[in-house]
Amino acid sequence: MMRFELDESRVVALASGVRREEFPDAVAAAEGFARAAWTTLTEPGDGLAGMLVGSLGAAGALKLILEMPSPQRLGTAVREAGVAPDEDLLEALGEALQRWTPRLSSTDVIHSLEQASRTGIQLLLPGDELWPSAIDDLGVHAPLALWWRGAPPALAALERSIALVGARASTGYGEHVAMDCAAGLVDRGFAIVSGAAYGIDGAVHRSALASGGRTVAFLAGGVDRFYPSGHDALLGRIAEVGAVLSELPCGAAPTKWRFLQRNRLIAASSNATVVLEAGWRSGSLNTAGHAAALGRPLGAVPGPVTSPTSTGCHRLIREYDAVCVTNAAEMAELAGAREQASFNLDAAPVEATGASSDARTSEQIRVLDALSMRSPRTVSDVARRAGLTTAAVISALGALDLEGGVSRREAGWLRGRH
Amino acid sequence: MMRFELDESRVVALASGVRREEFPDAVAAAEGFARAAWTTLTEPGDGLAGMLVGSLGAAGALKLILEMPSPQRLGTAVREAGVAPDEDLLEALGEALQRWTPRLSSTDVIHSLEQASRTGIQLLLPGDELWPSAIDDLGVHAPLALWWRGAPPALAALERSIALVGARASTGYGEHVAMDCAAGLVDRGFAIVSGAAYGIDGAVHRSALASGGRTVAFLAGGVDRFYPSGHDALLGRIAEVGAVLSELPCGAAPTKWRFLQRNRLIAASSNATVVLEAGWRSGSLNTAGHAAALGRPLGAVPGPVTSPTSTGCHRLIREYDAVCVTNAAEMAELAGAREQASFNLDAAPVEATGASSDARTSEQIRVLDALSMRSPRTVSDVARRAGLTTAAVISALGALDLEGGVSRREAGWLRGRH
Known part of the structure; x- marks a missing residue:
């Protein structure tokens, strides 16, 4: 002692x-x-x-x-x-x-x-201005201190952040989506949190850096020795404009247990966690589990059902209520950012033959069905063909006439603008 | 009059x-x-x-x-x-x-x-033994009669059926999944219901026929004139071993309205509806809407987020609570068939370094982390490295020894079987 x-x-x-x-x-x-x-x-x-x-x-x-x-x-x-x-x-x-x-x-x-x-690593303590207070949600399991190197604004940026994680054994598809979504989230003012592993993690860090965004990596060992070593240069760049953190002291080697616990920091420090690509037993599902346990929004990106590297994501959507997210806008929405809805969801999907008919009533669809492009038809003929009352046909023709969907001839009505 | x-x-x-x-x-x-x-x-x-x-x-x-x-x-x-x-x-x-x-x-x-x-088409009336009674769930909107041609057992097979629908503008991916899932569902004793359109519909009918299964097509016009004409031969084969039905009389042409209403019959006659591939405004979303309105289970197959032909499926999962289904087994489960769960869902996904550790406790993981493959370590050394009590280490070593994950030397314990 x-x-x-x-x-x-x-x-x-x-x-x-x-x-x-x-x-x-x-x-x-x-x-x-x-x-x-x-x-x-x-x-x-x-x-x-x-x-x-x-x-x-x-x-x-x-x-x-x-x-x-x-x-x-x-x-x-x-x-x-x-x-x-x-x-x-x-x-x-x-x-x-x-x-x-x-x-x-x-x-x-x-x-x-x-x-x-010696190496410019600093000790971050609970209560410090830069302490990522969201991880206090871990309660008694929160880290007792954090060792870190990087730019202070990157830690402040965790206030509006999203964790993007995924398989080390990623595919071109997964990496493409990772790059694309990380860039889109940076554009929307989000910091990108991940684990600096090969595959998806590396892709999101790289993309965030390339987009001039903030990115934060949590490691499973001491931050004096970057892991994996093949990401030495990448982690060096993250430490310049972003931040590299660990709850383990300098010299500590990453272990399996520490990877699993590191994942809870990724989930806890960000507003939402999205799994971009993951096999059936990918470690990123562990991060997803931490996010769910913390009540943080959880998303997963679907992929081809024929791809083993998407089975984990589909599993999260099927069994763990993860939200199906397909682009940066949906991920931002998941993380709580209110965006202008880009689609009118009230317009029921009623397409069957390919024509544009977003705002059309069922009467208008049936009147168009009953019209010919070449032979003008009378209102009563259209009513009989459409199985509608003449009043309904007249009203529908009026609306269609305004938008140029029908045209009037002496002998009756034609479909289309002539 | x-x-x-x-x-x-x-x-x-x-x-x-x-x-x-x-x-x-x-x-x-x-x-x-x-x-x-x-x-x-x-x-x-x-x-x-x-x-x-x-x-x-x-x-x-x-x-x-x-x-x-x-x-x-x-x-x-x-x-x-x-x-x-x-x-x-x-x-x-x-x-x-x-x-x-x-x-x-x-x-x-x-x-x-x-x-x-003249053409072997028959009139099916409510109350007939072959009448697909599930469509009575449509209430006053149920068809007043059905015109049909085909094999009576195909109508009886609607008792255990699933609707597989999707985009006419399908991709190789969507068609592959359609063929695969239709065959897998036939193997599980399901009849396949669809709309005989180009693309996904055609693929599921073909696959069901090729698998020796029952398949049923609902048309938007009279069944005396097959539509689309390019599927004349396909519909002819469906009419031999399956069934082709319509609520419209002979001679009636398909119209947009009739396509939309035809979709309600596909949804109502089957136990569940699955959208296999669909663009943002695909007509198959209309079938999905009918299934949801009827309280029928609704599934959607995800695909690459980079593929416009999967956006409709992702939309169903995101916004309409469709279940994410990725293979025939999951579709069968959706349709109410109880299958033996093929995976142990209780085994929490805890992989981070790739080794197999399904049933291992956190203590066992930490003890393995603390062991070396070459230098034997004592129990107290392992306890210090793992941050565990010696009692916990001894217990974990005992379990790992049984499964051959560790081996004992005079100088202590080694990781792995030696």
């Missing part, structure tokens, strides 16, 4: 080295340092750590488990902070201590803070 | 010439003749004719409008039959008489019956 002995000035110096703004005082610096330390003690999404840090503060909780790592003492402290511990909680705290104590060493956090300081 | 003077024996002879079974008596024959006559007096879907024939009988209603075509007299007769006429009804009856009386001539019905008798 002695592995965490650090004096206050070193804690302040280390924590301050990775901040855009200075800590107001040493207490705040110690709290920041402790938050950073917690990211090394826990795996992402550790709800008990979230509860403990939330009720005791990061420094207070860290001090407690350093000084007296007993579930009873922790339980007492939690109860004093207003949370009533029951038997289950004490048992869970006991297990949590067993998880955390093997990692109780200052080495990892010092390394991470030093590495961050 | 004298144009309908026929003696009873002629009525019986004419009506009996187009029946599979003899009429039990002259009264029934007159009623059949009158039903046939009503199909010449009205345009499809004439609800007032349906109400009148329903309450007075076809012969009774025909006699009334031949003898005293006054709305008041009709209203009195209807009231005596149990329907309370209000002012609106009298006005509507007045208009209806103006629609019907110009067509009050026995020429059309005699021509249709003679032509039918």
